[in-house]
Amino acid sequence: MRIFLSSPHMAGEELKNVEAAFATGCVAPLGPQLDAFEARVAAYLGEGLHCVALSSGTAALHLGLRLAGVGAGDEVWMSSATFAGGVFPVLYLGARPVFFDLDPAHWTLDAGLIEEALAEAVRTGRLPRAIVPTDLYGRGCDLARIEAAAARHGVPVVVDAAESLGARLACGRMCGAGGDASVLSFNGNKIITTSGGGMLVTRDADAAARARFLALQAREPAPHYEHATHGYNYRLSNVCAAIGLGQMEVLEQRVRERRAVNRRYRMALQRPGLGFMPDPAAGRATHWLTVVTFAPDLLGVTREDVRKRLLAHGIESRPVWKPMHLQPVFAGSHYVGCGFDESLFRDGLCLPSGSNLSRDQQDEVIDLVLDMLDAA
Numbered sequence: 001m002r003i004f005l006s007s008p009h010m011a012g013e014e015l016k017n018v019e020a021a022f023a024t025g026c027v028a029p030l031g032p033q034l035d036a037f038e039a040r041v042a043a044y045l046g047e048g049l050h051c052v053a054l055s056s057g058t059a060a061l062h063l064g065l066r067l068a069g070v071g072a073g074d075e076v077w078m079s080s081a082t083f084a085g086g087v088f089p090v091l092y093l094g095a096r097p098v099f100f101d102l103d104p105a106h107w108t109l110d111a112g113l114i115e116e117a118l119a120e121a122v123r124t125g126r127l128p129r130a131i132v133p134t135d136l137y138g139r140g141c142d143l144a145r146i147e148a149a150a151a152r153h154g155v156p157v158v159v160d161a162a163e164s165l166g167a168r169l170a171c172g173r174m175c176g177a178g179g180d181a182s183v184l185s186f187n188g189n190k191i192i193t194t195s196g197g198g199m200l201v202t203r204d205a206d207a208a209a210r211a212r213f214l215a216l217q218a219r220e221p222a223p224h225y226e227h228a229t230h231g232y233n234y235r236l237s238n239v240c241a242a243i244g245l246g247q248m249e250v251l252e253q254r255v256r257e258r259r260a261v262n263r264r265y266r267m268a269l270q271r272p273g274l275g276f277m278p279d280p281a282a283g284r285a286t287h288w289l290t291v292v293t294f295a296p297d298l299l300g301v302t303r304e305d306v307r308k309r310l311l312a313h314g315i316e317s318r319p320v321w322k323p324m325h326l327q328p329v330f331a332g333s334h335y336v337g338c339g340f341d342e343s344l345f346r347d348g349l350c351l352p353s354g355s356n357l358s359r360d361q362q363d364e365v366i367d368l369v370l371d372m373l374d375a376a
């Protein structure tokens with residue numbers, strides 16, 4: 001592959017921070033870089049937030065759901081269009097996901113469906129233990145509305161903000177700062193990376209302390225190893241946090257770069273039959289990945305035609321998330337919606353969107369797509 005969907009983009013300071021971590025001898029899970037990284041992200045996201053750096057976004061969701069009280073037999077309501085790591089932790093806890101469709105107006109979890117389902121669940125006495133709205137492809141979900149609906153019924157909200165660091169909601173809040181807790185990911189393909197990592201963000205100091213405790217194998221304060229509950233080995237290493245510290249310095253720049261990539265695709269790919277994720281009227285999307293939909297009846301090409309053509313030229317692209325209710329592992333699960341997420345999966349393709357994508361590389365992608373459309 002010559003051109004990647006979204007590859008790590010270092011700023012240059014990361015290595016110095018890693019050397020500093022080595023110099024202090026803190027190559028273990030704890031250390032000054034880890035503390036500084038947590039403080040830096042907390043300050044970026046807003047006031048009064050506590051951040052717990054973890055080994056992955058999946059781990060962060062696992063802890064977030066456990067702290068929300070999710071346990072065996074519970075229901076967790078979530079977006080069907082998402083990455084598996086944003087769902088599997090429900091299974092780790094013995095709970096059951098119920099999948100919801102996206103709202104075609106903004107391509108994130110349909111708040112109206114959640115409101116209706118909550119009203120129905122009250123009647124039948126089957127409220128979910130938690131709701132997990134997912135921010136998709138760098139755009140925040142309809143969080144204020146989902147939070148309000150959840151609060152009316154006392155249901156905790158854990159926001160999967162793995163794809164939206166740097167984005168802002170219409171109300172001005174940063175994505176990753178909302179809900180009872182939010183989950184971030186620093187996986188290699190995200191807008192910034194620690195080479196692998198995640199974070200749990202919450203306003204609740206006790207919850208943050210509890211997350212730290214659980215992430216270090218639930219060790220009680222004692223000279224020997226003492227455990228009153230089961231924990232996890234989920235803490236981010238201080239060395240990885242050092243990388244993250246360097247990446248935080250360039251986060252705003254990365255947002256600008258990703259948005260510029262999106263703008264160029266939007267300007268170049270304007271044809272009946274091509275569609276883009278709606279840009280929020282207020283707030284800010286990062287456009288972590290740019291998604292283009294191809295309507296085969298209007299264009300004469302499918303998203304698979306385009307994907308294969310790009311691949312033949314060494315260019316990585318990827319279909320939109322295959323909805324979880326269509327995944328074999330979740331066969332028989334409950335799904336609420338009309339299949340907008342299915343149509344996005346069928347027609348939508350994520351184009352190379354990295355902040356390190358050069359103009360020439362992007363032109364190459366655009367020209368290949370336009371050539372195909374002209375030839376069809």
Ligand SMILES: *Cc1c(COP(=O)(O)O)cnc(C)c1O
Pocket residue numbers: 055056057058059082083084085086134160162163184185186187197198
């Ligand atoms: C990347 C991602 C995750 C998982 O994060 P990891 O750090 O890879 O475990 C969860 N949910 C969504 C929506 C993601 O995109």
